[in-house]
Amino acid sequence: MAPLLKDELDIVIPTIRNLEFLEMWRPFFEPYHLIIVQDGDPTRTVMVPEGFDYELYNRNDINRILGPKASCISFKDSACRCFGYMVSKKKYVYTIDDDCFVAKDPTGKDIDALAKHIQNLLCPSTPLFFNTLYDPYQEGADFVRGYPFSLREGVPTAVSHGLWLNIPDYDAPTQLVKPRERNGRYVDAVMTIPKGSLFPMCGMNLAFDRELIGPAMYFGLMGDGQPIGRYDDMWAGWCVKVICDHLGLGVKTGLPYIWHSKASNPFVNLKKEYKGIFWQEDIIPFFQAAKLTKECDTVQKCYISLSQQVREKLGKIDPYFTKLADAMVTWIEAWDMLNSKDSKDSKEADANGKLKGK
Amino acid sequence: MAPLLKDELDIVIPTIRNLEFLEMWRPFFEPYHLIIVQDGDPTRTVMVPEGFDYELYNRNDINRILGPKASCISFKDSACRCFGYMVSKKKYVYTIDDDCFVAKDPTGKDIDALAKHIQNLLCPSTPLFFNTLYDPYQEGADFVRGYPFSLREGVPTAVSHGLWLNIPDYDAPTQLVKPRERNGRYVDAVMTIPKGSLFPMCGMNLAFDRELIGPAMYFGLMGDGQPIGRYDDMWAGWCVKVICDHLGLGVKTGLPYIWHSKASNPFVNLKKEYKGIFWQEDIIPFFQAAKLTKECDTVQKCYISLSQQVREKLGKIDPYFTKLADAMVTWIEAWDMLNSKDSKDSKEADANGKLKGK
Numbered sequence: 001m002a003p004l005l006k007d008e009l010d011i012v013i014p015t016i017r018n019l020e021f022l023e024m025w026r027p028f029f030e031p032y033h034l035i036i037v038q039d040g041d042p043t044r045t046v047m048v049p050e051g052f053d054y055e056l057y058n059r060n061d062i063n064r065i066l067g068p069k070a071s072c073i074s075f076k077d078s079a080c081r082c083f084g085y086m087v088s089k090k091k092y093v094y095t096i097d098d099d100c101f102v103a104k105d106p107t108g109k110d111i112d113a114l115a116k117h118i119q120n121l122l123c124p125s126t127p128l129f130f131n132t133l134y135d136p137y138q139e140g141a142d143f144v145r146g147y148p149f150s151l152r153e154g155v156p157t158a159v160s161h162g163l164w165l166n167i168p169d170y171d172a173p174t175q176l177v178k179p180r181e182r183n184g185r186y187v188d189a190v191m192t193i194p195k196g197s198l199f200p201m202c203g204m205n206l207a208f209d210r211e212l213i214g215p216a217m218y219f220g221l222m223g224d225g226q227p228i229g230r231y232d233d234m235w236a237g238w239c240v241k242v243i244c245d246h247l248g249l250g251v252k253t254g255l256p257y258i259w260h261s262k263a264s265n266p267f268v269n270l271k272k273e274y275k276g277i278f279w280q281e282d283i284i285p286f287f288q289a290a291k292l293t294k295e296c297d298t299v300q301k302c303y304i305s306l307s308q309q310v311r312e313k314l315g316k317i318d319p320y321f322t323k324l325a326d327a328m329v330t331w332i333e334a335w336d337m338l339n340s341k342d343s344k345d346s347k348e349a350d351a352n353g354k355l356k357g358k
Numbered sequence: 359m360a361p362l363l364k365d366e367l368d369i370v371i372p373t374i375r376n377l378e379f380l381e382m383w384r385p386f387f388e389p390y391h392l393i394i395v396q397d398g399d400p401t402r403t404v405m406v407p408e409g410f411d412y413e414l415y416n417r418n419d420i421n422r423i424l425g426p427k428a429s430c431i432s433f434k435d436s437a438c439r440c441f442g443y444m445v446s447k448k449k450y451v452y453t454i455d456d457d458c459f460v461a462k463d464p465t466g467k468d469i470d471a472l473a474k475h476i477q478n479l480l481c482p483s484t485p486l487f488f489n490t491l492y493d494p495y496q497e498g499a500d501f502v503r504g505y506p507f508s509l510r511e512g513v514p515t516a517v518s519h520g521l522w523l524n525i526p527d528y529d530a531p532t533q534l535v536k537p538r539e540r541n542g543r544y545v546d547a548v549m550t551i552p553k554g555s556l557f558p559m560c561g562m563n564l565a566f567d568r569e570l571i572g573p574a575m576y577f578g579l580m581g582d583g584q585p586i587g588r589y590d591d592m593w594a595g596w597c598v599k600v601i602c603d604h605l606g607l608g609v610k611t612g613l614p615y616i617w618h619s620k621a622s623n624p625f626v627n628l629k630k631e632y633k634g635i636f637w638q639e640d641i642i643p644f645f646q647a648a649k650l651t652k653e654c655d656t657v658q659k660c661y662i663s664l665s666q667q668v669r670e671k672l673g674k675i676d677p678y679f680t681k682l683a684d685a686m687v688t689w690i691e692a693w694d695m696l697n698s699k700d701s702k703d704s705k706e707a708d709a710n711g712k713l714k715g716k
Contacts, residue, residue, distance in 0.1 A: 033497040129558035129642065132519065132611050133544060139677060141543065142536065145529040146558030148642050149635065161490065168491060171503040178500065185499065188491060197552035199488035245570040253490050263597035269669070277507065284487065284506050355487030 004118045009092040011114070013086030018047035019117040021098050026051070028102070032094075035084040037062075037151055040076055069337070072330040079232035079270040081203065087215050087337050090154060091206025092121060093214070094207040095294065096258065103165045103259040106186050116256035117160045117207035120190055123326050124154025125250020134189040134254075138170075158213040158249040160203035164260040169202045171230075171277070172270035175263060195245045195290045201237020205258045208240075212249055214339075215299040216240045218331045220324060227320050229272030232352040234280070238287040243302040246292040265314060265318075279317060286313055300332050307332075361389040361457060367450040370442035374398045376405035379456050383544075384409070384461070386470050393442040395420075398434055428693070430688040433579025436600045437562065437590035440689075443568065443575050444696050450479060451572070452565040454616065461523045461617040462542050474614035475518045475565035478548055479707075482512025483608020485553040487521040487627040492547040516571040517598060520563035521545075522618040527560045529588075529626035529635070531545045533621060556645055559595020564615045566598075568605055572697075573657040576689045579682050586678070587630030592638070597644040600612045600673070601660040604650040644671055658690050665690075676680060 011029055013019065022029060034054035038046050042058035062069045062180070063081050073083045078097065085093050094114055108243045123137045128151050136143045143152050150161040192201050207236070208217060212216045216239050219232035244251050290309055296302040311325035367548070369387055371377065372395045380387060382553035392412035394402050406647035420427045431441045435456065443451055452472055460467045461474050473710050479496045486509050494510070495503045526541040539665050551557050566575060580629040602609050648667055669683035 043707065109491050130551055130611075131522060131556050132557060133541065133543075133562070140539065140541070142526070142528060142532050144541065144558050145532075145588065145631075146595070146638065147529075147561070148637050149531075151642075168500070169502050170500060173507075174500050174503075180500065183491065183498070185491075185546055185630050186542055187545060189545040189547060193488055194552050194555035196554040197488050199490060200502050202490070202503070230503065237504070253488075264695060273503075280506050282506065283508075339533050353671075 004115060006031050006093055008032075008090050009094060009118070010035050010084070010088040010206070011092045012037065012081055012085070012088065012093055012095040013098060014039055014078045014081035014095075015046060015098045017098055019049065019098060020047075021101060022049050023053060024102050025032060025286050026103065027110075028114050030083070033090075037084045037086055039080050040079065050348070055087075057087065065338075066334050067168035069118075069330050070335040072218070072221070072327040072334060074219065074226070077226075077229050077232060078203065079222040082217060082219040082232075083235070085214055085254075086335055087116065088210060091209060091211050091239050092118070092207065093210050093217075095203060096206075097260075101259040101261055103257040105257075106117055106188075109256075111256050113162055113205060113256040113258050114207075115319075117162060118352050120252050120255075121157050121207055122159060122208055125157045125192040126151065126154045127154075127192050127245070127250050129196055131191075134191045135252075153161070156212060156248050157252055158197045158244050159201075159251040160190075160207040160210050161199075161201055161237075161251065161253040162207070162250045162256045162258060163254065164204060164256045167260040167263045169200075169204065169260070171272050172266045173224040173277070175266035175269065179263075179266070186257065187254065188253050193241070193251045193253055196282060198238055198241050199232050199251070199253065201240065203233030203236070205256070206233070213240055213299055215332060215335045216243045216303050218303075218328060221320075221327050227254035227318070228275050228279075231273070231276045231280075234276075238283065239303065239306055242287055242290050242292070242306065243299060246296065246302060247299070275318075275320075282317055283314065286310075291311060300336065302344055303328060303332055362473060363450055363514045364616050365391050367391075367472075367476070368393050368442070368446040368448045368449050368454060370395065370439055370446065370451055370453040371435045371456060372442070372453075373399055374458055374602040377456060378405075378418045379405065379459060380407050381631060382460050383454075384467075387664050388474050388512075390472070393446055395438050395442045397436065400417055402591065406667060413445075415445065423469055423675070424692050427688050427692040430576070430582070430692060431683040432580045432581070432590065435584075435587050436561065437577035437580040440575060440590075440594070443572055444693055446568060449567060449569050450476070451568050451575075452633060453561060454564075455562045455618075456560055458522070458620050459617040459619055462617040463562055463615075464546075469614050469616075470609075470617050471563060471614040472565075475520060478610050478613075479565055479567055481515060483515045483550040483610055484509065484512045485603070485608050486513075488552055489549075491615045492549045492623035493610075496548070499530050500517055501544065513606050513611055514567070516567050516602050516630070517556075517559075517609040518548075518565040518616045519559055519595075519609065519611040520565070520616060521612065522560075522562060522640060523615045525618040525621045527558075527618070529563065529623045530631050531635070533624035535625065537621075537624070544615065545612065548610050550601070551609045551611055554670055556599050556642060556648060557609070557611065559591050559598065561591030561594070563614070563617065564591070571602060571657055573690060574661050575691045576686060577679035579678075579685050584678070585676070586633050586637070588627060589631070589634045589638070592634075596641065597661065597678040600648050600664065601657060604654065604660055605657070633676075633678075640675055641672065644668075658694065661686060
């Protein structure tokens with residue numbers, strides 16, 4: 001059997017290291033095309049194991065392809081990965097961190113995380129009413145008594161958020177308080193996050209439908225020259241969830257697990273997160289209250305409307321949010337530049353990847 | 359160690375059979391007080407295994423204790439169980455069906471469902487923001503990165519909704535279509551149902567805090583003389599969730615599992631559910647849109663306000679809902695009659711149980 005969606009999915013990997021971690025993923029990833037976004041020093045050579053089909057972009061490539069619009073892509077932060085979402089020409093994207101390995105299910109079998117994400121994305125979501133037996137479309141499950149029949153078709157799934165065994169995705173304070181905590185609990189479930197409920201989206205093990213939600217998957221301004229880090233995926237998740245709720249799209253979380261191998265340094269993390277710990281107390285109520293009008297009928301329009309609200313409401317908290325609102329607009333311009341049908345830039349991006357493997 | 363909450367929890371069991379199923383639960387239930395609500399023919403004697411501490415109420419008892427207000431308690435339907443919630447004098451209630459047995463966890467160990475419910479109830483809930491690692495208060499888990507610190511205290515838990523292995527809680531159409539489907543998936547998680555999201559609450563394996571939410575746990579008018587059945591727990595769940603959301607209380611679902619031994623007859627069920635299948639299409643949007651004002655600062659006031667909205671909005675669908683709205687008011691009157699401090703009736707109810715065991 002051919003690998004599912006072989007020609008419709010790109011795997012996006014941000015890295016500052018060599019990519020030996022791909023060896024462990026070879027049986028699962030080798031049929032797919034990889035988009036590697038090299039962070040940090042562009043003169044450094046990233047080693048990619050033999051046999052993988054990939055294109056690689058470093059900072060010079062990003063600057064050349066986007067020109068002045070490259071300012072919206074973060075530097076020295078894994079937030080740079082969203083450039084990969086933008087240059088992909090596929091319907092689906094899976095993104096994974098280079099310190100994530102293949103996890104085992106409780107029977108000891110290797111988990112094909114990508115296959116499970118694809119299954120999640122190809123199955124509808126049920127954000128309008130909670131199903132107590134979790135994913136009703138799964139083999140051996142269904143909608144329970146009392147679930148309205150009119151809602152059983154579900155809605156298209158835009159996002160599949162996978163979890164992590166071993167090192168959990170904790171913030172710096174929790175890492176500091178519980179340095180030895182490991183996640184060993186394998187929860188055998190996928191569920192839809194209900195409409196109206198925000199969640200902390202982690203970018204470590206994440207798949208999405210670019211056509212449905214791609215332009216909202218902006219990982220913000222983080223890292224080099226910015227007052228904050230480690231909120232890139234969170235920011236994207238809050239924007240994505242508000243827009244999915246508005247457009248009637250689903251967000252799933254749960255399976256599949258990957259094995260997260262090493263905890264990042266909690267002291268470094270605290271420095272990066274410091275302002276975010278305060279800011280998120282305002283950001284969450286902001287997103288909970290954000291309104292999108294009927295006129296916002298595309299992801300781009302929704303996103304531009306959110307950027308205006310960010311400027312207006314969060315701009316008061318710190319000038320950073322005004323910069324971020326600008327960058328959100330730039331991101332959409334850059335996205336449309338590379339993704340408009342038969343655009344010149346879009347074709348150039350294809351030709352401009354610094355390195356192509358295989 | 360003494361059993362948790364031994365003197366603060368009643369187990370409510372509705373039955374038309376003998377209660378041999380208690381034998382299997384003996385190690386877990388024997389320390390607790392049982393309230394048995396006998397449905398159907400009151401002259402029939404329900405056999406209760408030796409050694410259990412119980413009081414039993416049949417229809418004659420209910421009529422004597424509540425007088426004309428007994429009209430709000432259903433007959434020939436497990437909805438009669440809510441009478442047990444009303445006469446309980448304890449802070450917590452656990453209710454279970456008499457065809458539910460002890461389930462085993464994946465290691466083969468008997469699950470003490472009651473102990474897990476108690477743990478769920480004594481731990482806070484997190485309805486305001488989704489935690490991707492499920493219950494953050496559990497051993498080995500916590501709040502993940504991006505979870506606002508101001509929300510980590512959680513809110514008091516009012517309801518713990520447990521699940522079922524073997525026979526899943528399906529409606530008649532699903533039973534008819536999938537007669538052989540069994541639930542074998544043990545999902546090792548407890549989660550809070552987010553604020554604003556309704557769910558199908560099943561009464562088979564359910565615990566709640568009477569003081570926090572008791573007066574909303576009305577199982578409606580079902581069975582004998584009513585146009586509908588098998589929506590008793592659903593109705594309670596919708597009311598409870600709307601009120602919990604308004605009062606800042608939590609509802610959890612997931613663990614513990616019980617073993618549900620036998621599927622009810624799908625043809626009989628279809629007859630009972632028939633009108634409900636249509637009605638729930640209007641009932642769900644009704645509850646999703648229901649509004650409670652600031653003045654509704656007790657469960658009783660919330661419930662009376664809901665009854666008015668039911669009369670006004672759902673009364674148009676069928677005269678049944680006008681009757682139900684009346685019964686909702688009667689229920690609250692009866693609740694307050696039996697539960698007001700030092701009320702005469704409340705003391706009488708204590709003395710009037712037809713049978714007391716042990």
